[in-house]
Amino acid sequence: MFSMICSAALCGIKAEIIHVEVDVGEGLPLFLMVGYLSSQVKEAQERVKTAMKNSGLRLAPRRITVNLSPADIRKEGAGYDLPIAVAVLASYGHIPRQALQGILMAGELSLNGEICPVRGVLPMVRQAAAAGFRCCIVPKKNEKEGAVIKGIRVIGVSTLQEVISYLNGKHAIEPAAFCMEDMLAAGKGAKYDFREINGQEAVKRAAEVAVSGMHNLLLIGPPGSGKSMTARCIPGILPDLSLEESLEISEIYSVAGLLQEQEPLILQRPFRSPHHTVSAQALAGGGRYPRPGELSLAHRGVLFLDEMPEFRRETFEVLRQPMEEGQIQISRVSGSITYPAKAMVVAAMNPCKCGYYPDLGRCSCTPGEIRHYLGKISQPLLDRIDVTIEAPEVAYGQLTSGRRNESSEEIRKRVVKAHEIQRERYEGTSIHFNSELTAEGIRSCCPLGEKESRMMEEAYERLGLSARGYYRILKVARTIADLAGSRRISCDHIAEAVCYRSIEKKFWDA
Ligand SMILES: [Zn+2]
Numbered sequence: 001m002f003s004m005i006c007s008a009a010l011c012g013i014k015a016e017i018i019h020v021e022v023d024v025g026e027g028l029p030l031f032l033m034v035g036y037l038s039s040q041v042k043e044a045q046e047r048v049k050t051a052m053k054n055s056g057l058r059l060a061p062r063r064i065t066v067n068l069s070p071a072d073i074r075k076e077g078a079g080y081d082l083p084i085a086v087a088v089l090a091s092y093g094h095i096p097r098q099a100l101q102g103i104l105m106a107g108e109l110s111l112n113g114e115i116c117p118v119r120g121v122l123p124m125v126r127q128a129a130a131a132g133f134r135c136c137i138v139p140k141k142n143e144k145e146g147a148v149i150k151g152i153r154v155i156g157v158s159t160l161q162e163v164i165s166y167l168n169g170k171h172a173i174e175p176a177a178f179c180m181e182d183m184l185a186a187g188k189g190a191k192y193d194f195r196e197i198n199g200q201e202a203v204k205r206a207a208e209v210a211v212s213g214m215h216n217l218l219l220i221g222p223p224g225s226g227k228s229m230t231a232r233c234i235p236g237i238l239p240d241l242s243l244e245e246s247l248e249i250s251e252i253y254s255v256a257g258l259l260q261e262q263e264p265l266i267l268q269r270p271f272r273s274p275h276h277t278v279s280a281q282a283l284a285g286g287g288r289y290p291r292p293g294e295l296s297l298a299h300r301g302v303l304f305l306d307e308m309p310e311f312r313r314e315t316f317e318v319l320r321q322p323m324e325e326g327q328i329q330i331s332r333v334s335g336s337i338t339y340p341a342k343a344m345v346v347a348a349m350n351p352c353k354c355g356y357y358p359d360l361g362r363c364s365c366t367p368g369e370i371r372h373y374l375g376k377i378s379q380p381l382l383d384r385i386d387v388t389i390e391a392p393e394v395a396y397g398q399l400t401s402g403r404r405n406e407s408s409e410e411i412r413k414r415v416v417k418a419h420e421i422q423r424e425r426y427e428g429t430s431i432h433f434n435s436e437l438t439a440e441g442i443r444s445c446c447p448l449g450e451k452e453s454r455m456m457e458e459a460y461e462r463l464g465l466s467a468r469g470y471y472r473i474l475k476v477a478r479t480i481a482d483l484a485g486s487r488r489i490s491c492d493h494i495a496e497a498v499c500y501r502s503i504e505k506k507f508w509d510a
Helices: 044-054 081-091 121-130 140-147 160-167 180-186 201-213 227-237 243-256 280-284 313-325 367-375 396-400 408-425 439-445 450-463 467-483 491-508
Strands: 002-011 014-025 030-034 063-069 103-105 135-139 153-157 217-220 302-305 327-330 337-340 344-349 387-390
Touching: 002 081, 002 121, 014 081, 014 121, 030 044, 044 081, 063 081, 081 103, 081 160, 103 121, 121 135, 121 140, 121 243, 135 140, 140 153, 153 160, 201 217, 201 227, 201 344, 201 387, 201 408, 201 467, 201 491, 217 227, 217 491, 227 302, 227 344, 227 408, 243 337, 280 313, 313 327, 387 491, 408 467, 439 467, 450 467, 450 491, 467 491
Parallel strands: 002 103, 030 063, 103 135, 135 153, 217 344, 217 387, 302 344
Antiparallel strands: 002 014, 014 063, 327 337
16 A cells, blocks of 8 residues: 655755655565665664564564655655654554645654654754645654744654554644744843953954954954954844844754754854864865754854964865855765855954064064964965954053943944945845945945045055955945945045055065
8 A cells, every 4th residue: 555745855954845655565575765865764664663663563564665756856864764654654554644644744763663853854844834734743852943933733753652643643742832932031132242341442343344244354463362252242243133044044053953952943143163173074064964064053143263373274275165155065976055154254363373473572483483373374265354453462451441341232233224224235136245245346336536546546555455455445445434324435434444454464464
């Protein structure tokens, strides 16, 4: 007898509907599985058979054929165990076949019949709701992330026996509930606030400018100058996430298997800080069973690269293209997949090995050592950082001064306004922020008056800029003007933008 139930495959962070077809017929006892399966999926038959036996189900030996379609999608992971088991049981008559209609199911079976969590339940339920399914049956541990999606019942199950009773109508299960208000109450407020940083006004200003145009930022300064504290404060001055953005980030975490049961919807902008020993793959994503990397986990938030020169060069090379494109493509034998990767990169570094250059009274490095240290950052990578700022050591007086510091909330209000201006300007284009402007866009969005043109020309000569460097200054000047609520880019705006660029020049062209 033939039965069919739906499940889902992950392609990047999207789910595709998969039909799990099972035929049980006469002939030599056999368990045959087809449909472009990875070895992990093929192993399902052992888990399914043992889980059934240990759930007290004895099935007469028959010829069992399992087909997962469509055949052109590669099937990976253990999430097909549960739908395969259920379709087999339906073919044997243990579950009414009509009970499987309109249901999408995923779950890994352990040998004792328990149902273990799987990755990607959030995008699966989202796809099921969009395709008009009435219900999803998912592992109990994944039910909350499924319940985030409106308009579909999500049933969490713990054992194979429970699923059988449920589908036979012998055991009712309440659909999982999700309460947005509870989540909002629990997750309010950023952990780090600029209010706690004394002094460092220029650094805070540079962070505000960078965030306002979503420019990548480099902080350079001696140890203990608060570089990483500054980086950690940055998510707190970014605008609140929209629900759509929250869902998108949560989907990435769901696919990575990192969504917490208690926090099924991510409401805070991510802050990822991979150690400098991170592999290129962990940073970019991929692997035999592909998962999003750190850059995608930082999507719509901040990727913080502390002690940047300590990272291996080839690790950075994988970042270059995605930093430009806002997504990362992973090529595989079975076709390529794409993960979103629109993160603001914040990098921090000491200016030399001992950390005190250019304070020649304290720096113990030779000029060669300093060059070597700074040379670890490649020019193509520097080209992708629009704002560079020097974080000086904090003077004792600043540490103890009773001056009230501006809070992240206050800074954020200005950032939100600058984002709003950009949203209006770029409406209907593929651009969202000034940092994404191309040379052509810069010409039309950053017109300069006569005085301003002359100033740019001077800077071009004086700093020995490349065309790329010239455009980067204009993009940052555009952001500074937006922050000031000015349509026109003035000499003041250019002067500040040039300043962020000359700091880079000071270290790398010395
Ligand atoms: Zn030094």
